[in-house]
Amino acid sequence: MRAAPKQFDILIIGAGPAGLSAAHVAAQSGARVGIVDDNIHPGGQIWRQGPAHPPSGPARALLDALARHPNLTRLCGTRVVQPLPDKRLQVEDAQRAQVLNYGRLILATGARERFLPFPGWTLPGVTGAGGLQALVKGGTPVTDQRIVVAGSGPLLWAAARTAQAQGAHIVAIVEQAAPRSVARFARALAFTPAKLAQAIRLRLDLWRTPYWRGAHVVAAHGDDRLRGVSVQRPGGNIELSCERLACAYGLLPNLELSTALGCASISYADAMAVQVDAWQRTSQTDIYAAGECTGVGGMELSTLEGRIAAHAALGRQDAARRLFAARERYRNFSRRLHAAFALNPCLRALSKDDTVFCRCEDVAYGEIAEHDSWRMAKLHTRCGMGPCQGRICGGAAAFCFGWQSANTRPPLSPTRIGTLAGLADTDAA
């Protein structure tokens, strides 16, 4: 059965730091606030909860504060299927579909990892870096497993620490950025003491783990599962035995919903992000965006943007303006982050002709490379046309070939036919 449409003054998509911060500000105003997230527990990726990972620190404080607001409705385990006319969104959870009406919408859809295909990356046991962290927080056992963490950026350290705390042995952290870039970034952490403290804590926790810079994984080996990896380092190649490889190259904003809503995107660092003005307002009336979907910059920046977006959506420009200076400080951090961990162009050559590039449709790199645009490659090879709809190979194609992905079409994620059929009934009525 279809539930009656729900009406919200402010509807927020995404329950990570940006979405929860926006919800907190909005709920305090007494407005009818809704927050939608596809995960079972709120927190997003950085505050992801799990059986051995209850919320703590700022996440705990925020969730406790939100629990005191009866005017806040939480829709967990709920995905947005598609935008509908007249400020409505169709969503579905494991049981049912429904339509949500909103006055103002705040997009806090976050980011996903960027994967670059390399030989062996489809072997079971190879995950993303944040992917490993998420799986471990969900209860996946890693005790006594040897894990190589590779790719780029500070997330490698956080992922390594989460796995280590659950009993894994971190064989090495393999960072593609050059040693002097990383060193410059580390020195500049003095401008953001909270980030500096995090970095020092992680380094101390992992002080025995080798940290190779200017290095990257060139291949993963194994038959039915992962047995080891080859790493190219400045001093020469090295083979490592391991049961797991956690490898990803930074984060990419999630733009499917913003694009479907007609919000403009801009180029941000080496990716695309939702375009927002000083008030976190998108190019569409009554739609705001905050957090990693507007450009990857970390938890503190996301939190500030979420609060600014909510104040602005409530028409409280003065309250929003008071947060601009703090936001600018963390935007500067974000710029330093992207400069330091910019991807080495040599990574474009990671894939070999027979390397699976599109995992959903098993399309090899060589088949895709014969074409000169994402669209032509899709039409001729079916790359990007499987269940993930190019969310994984699209980011890789953007980096390897310089192709921008075409717009995602609704439904935005695999959806039950009953959900779509139910919609037809509603519209006909």
Next chain:
Amino acid sequence: MAEHIELDIDGRRVAVPTGVTVAAAIAHAMVDTLGSGVITRRSVSGALRGPLCGMGVCQECRVTINGRAHRLACQTPIAAGMRIETATDCGAPT
């Protein structure tokens, strides 16, 4: 020590800690035989695949839960008595 609940993975009765995801439950059930190599599905050309992104984006962790195909193991919490089917038996693609 966490409490355990029982469910069925590929016809095997297993006890896994409460509160974990289906992806984690499969890992607990397979850890003795497969180590870290959790397998959830077969690709369109038959290769074994396991979870990649851990956050509901990549669709690699699709399994059949209680007869319903294409459920994401990484985003589904376990429940007592749940029946989970993966591609480990080298049977039909999941």
